[in-house]
Amino acid sequence: MRTAVVIGTGLIGTSAALALSGRGVHVHLVDHDPSQARTAAALGAGTDTEPDGPVDLAIVAVPPAHIAATIADAQRRGVARGYLDVASVKGGPRRELESLGGDLRLYLGTHPMAGRERSGPLAATADLFEGRPWVLTPTRDTDTEVLNLALELVALCRAVPVVMDADAHDRAVALVSHTPQLLSSMVAARLQGADETAVRLCGQGIRDVTRIAASDPAMWIDILSANPGPVADVLAAVAADLDETVQALRALQAADESKRREGAAGIEDVLRRGNAGRERVPGKHGAAPAVYEVVTVLIGDQPGELARIFADAGRAGVNIEDVRIEHATGQQAGLIQLMVEPSAVPALTATLREQGWSLRQ
Structure with missing residues (x-):
């Protein structure tokens, strides 16, 4: 792949453009908001001029509702040899493109499983997709050249094709992805009207x-x-x-001992099913989940402290597998949890x- 056009310069589109530009692909940036394309270009993602002729690949990074129309229009204008989108839904856009008379041989629906809470080109990074799954949904109609272009894109972004x-x-x-987003929002919504004292207890x-x-x-x-x-x-x-679960919790309030036992059994069931489901979530590098020990350390909230503790861990010859930081309320300090192999x-x-670090049990 030598040339590409990215249509839609938000987080995903600009991140893909940054990755491609960084590996020698000449990228054109197009957006309905020219200022977004200019911003992406200023970040080094490519040029905000439209290509003079057909490019190798058109990457459409617009909201799902506009995917089909955008691709159909680009195909009519002969923008590229192959077309793909990066939306988080796949079936609907493909069917809509077919209804619009789009050429399904030249189109491949894809979805990089990466993102951030922030959006827009300023949130983009060239390494957003590294090591992340990138779903490809070819059909018997998909042209082999288009599939190869998609696989090359995934490789250039250092993602993993699925x-x-x-x-x-x-x-x-x-x-x-979609249900967790709604559930997270529903839980957060409970905090909106919560008493300030309760909110300050957030851990x-x-x-x-x-x-x-x-x-x-x-x-x-969208x-x-x-x-x-x-x-x-x-x-x-x-x-x-x-x-x-609500019924089980109500049963735990009952005066009758047998009902309380039923309630406890109901709560235990949902917790154990949660344990079993959590164990199926892939671990580091997609391998089976590993069990790590947690070493908790009190750390000051000042420049250089994280670097110092990581350097000390390196001095001990220990690889930090994961890390979490819990900030102390009202204090310039926090607890850092270093997850390491038990040995x-x-x-x-x-x-x-x-x-001289202060460890916590």
């Missing part, structure tokens, strides 16, 4: 659950409008679990204590 049926993809993202658990609730509502309305049925199906199943705990704790 081939799926379009409708199966939409059911999958309803479960692992890492509520921060984890509500992190993606900071996402742009307009963007998610996404959910394109995949409402599968999301509603998952939410209906979650609602049934919620009803059973590495003695060496790490000994070195950290030698370097």
Whole structure:
């Protein structure tokens, strides 16, 4: 691939353009808002001029509701040899493109499984897709050259190609992406009218659950409008679990001992099913989830502290597998949780204590 055009210079489009430009592809940037294309160009994502002739690949990064019309228009103008989109739903846009008379041989629906809570070109990074799954949904109609261009794009962005049926993809993202967004928003919405005293008690658990609730509502309305049925199906199943859990909690309030036992059994059931489901979430590098030990350290909120603790861990010969930081309310300090292999705990704790760090149990 030598040339490409990115239509839509938001987070995903600009990130793809940055990755391609950084690897020698000449990228043209197009957006309905010219200022966004200029911003992306200023970041080094390409040029904000339209191509003079057909490019190798057109990457359409517009909201799902506009995918089909944008691709159909680009095909009529002969913008590229191949066309793909990067929207988070696949079945609907393909069917709509077919109804508009688009050439399905030259089109491939794709979805990079990466993103951020922020949107727009200023949130983009060239490494957004590195190591992340990138779904491709070819059909028997898909031209081999277009599939190869898509695979080259994925390779240049250093993502991992995953081939799926379009409708199966939409059911999958309803479960692992779209429903979690709504549930996160619903939990966060409980905080809106909560007493200030309660809000000040927020710890890492509520921060984890509500992190993606900071996402742009307009963007998610576009996404959910394109995949409402599968999301509603998952939410209906979650609602049934919620009803059973509410009944179990009510039973725990009962005076009758047998009802309390039933309630406890109901709560245990949902918690254990949650354990089993969580164990299926892929771990580091897509491997089976690993069990790490957590070493918790008190850390000051000043420049250089994170670098110092990571350097000390390196001095101990310990690889930090994951890390979390919980900031202390009203204090210039916090707790950093270093997740390491169990065998590495003695060496790490000994070195950290030698370097003057305060460890917590």
